[in-house]
Amino acid sequence: RKEVEQDPGPFNVPEGATVAFNCTYSNSASQSFFWYRQDCRKEPKLLMSVYSSGNEDGRFTAQLNRASQYISLLIRDSKLSDSATYLCAVPRTYGGATNKLIFGTGTLLAVQP
Amino acid sequence: NAGVTQTPKFRVLKTGQSMTLLCAQDMNHEYMYWYRQDPGMGLRLIHYSVGEGTTAKGEVPDGYNVSRLKKQNFLLGLESAAPSQTSVYFCASSYYLKQGATDTQYFGPGTRLTVL
Numbered sequence: 001r002k003e004v005e006q007d008p009g010p011f012n013v014p015e016g017a018t019v020a021f022n023c024t025y026s027n028s029a030s031q032s033f034f035w036y037r038q039d040c041r042k043e044p045k046l047l048m049s050v051y052s053s054g055n056e057d058g059r060f061t062a063q064l065n066r067a068s069q070y071i072s073l074l075i076r077d078s079k080l081s082d083s084a085t086y087l088c089a090v091p092r093t094y095g096g097a098t099n100k101l102i103f104g105t106g107t108l109l110a111v112q113p
Numbered sequence: 114n115a116g117v118t119q120t121p122k123f124r125v126l127k128t129g130q131s132m133t134l135l136c137a138q139d140m141n142h143e144y145m146y147w148y149r150q151d152p153g154m155g156l157r158l159i160h161y162s163v164g165e166g167t168t169a170k171g172e173v174p175d176g177y178n179v180s181r182l183k184k185q186n187f188l189l190g191l192e193s194a195a196p197s198q199t200s201v202y203f204c205a206s207s208y209y210l211k212q213g214a215t216d217t218q219y220f221g222p223g224t225r226l227t228v229l
Contacts, residue, residue, distance in 0.1 A: 008153075034217060042222070042223075043203055043220035043221060043222050043223050044156070044203070044220050045220070046217050046218075046219070049217060087155070087156070089218075100146075100158060100161065100171070101218060103155050103156040104155060105153060105154065105155035106155065
């Protein structure tokens with residue numbers, strides 16, 4: 001299994017739809033997880049952090065399933081401005097240090113008018 | 114508060130030329146990172162630093178060198194550029210957290226490098 005794996009998409013959804021992405025990870029010891037948003041030709045920007053079972057911020061909900069080793073991102077009432085690539089990131093542990101993140105290749109979301 | 118800045122934004126090199134990419138952060142972060150991003154490959158860690166004067170190799174360090182002489186700056190050098198180094202390069206920084214914890218990384222705007 002890859003360390004971090006995402007469905008590349010694209011996910012094409014109409015405005016107002018609810019869409020969910022999954023991200024699977026292989027390191028069962030991971031304690032924190034991150035969702036980043038990356039617009040075309042821009043840098044990744046933090047969308048949400050997940051440190052326990054989940055996190056919610058407005059229309060965005062991130063959930064963690066430790067048993068199955070995946071995190072999900074749910075976007076409700078999709079807006080055109082949500083169109084972007086969504087990257088998940090999981091810490092990599094080297095000798096006890098977990099300051100490095102492994103990024104998935106991203107899931108492309110295209111919200112259609 | 115500018116966050117993380119990178120210079121230059123764009124650069125075209127010929128094979129064999131050298132160059133240095135500069136990353137600067139004003140958030141007093143201990144950790145700094147250099148990534149490259151290629152289509153279908155995601156972000157891959159080149160080198161990183163856990164503090165001033167320290168550097169370490171990431172996943173894809175070959176062909177690159179780094180230096181962190183000041184806490185706020187992290188330099189990435191290409192001594193002899195190759196077409197395979199054509200990519201988008203991102204710098205990032207983060208705080209140090211206690212052992213076992215990981216903090217969010219903040220990214221610069223990127224440098225688009227083409228090697229002919």
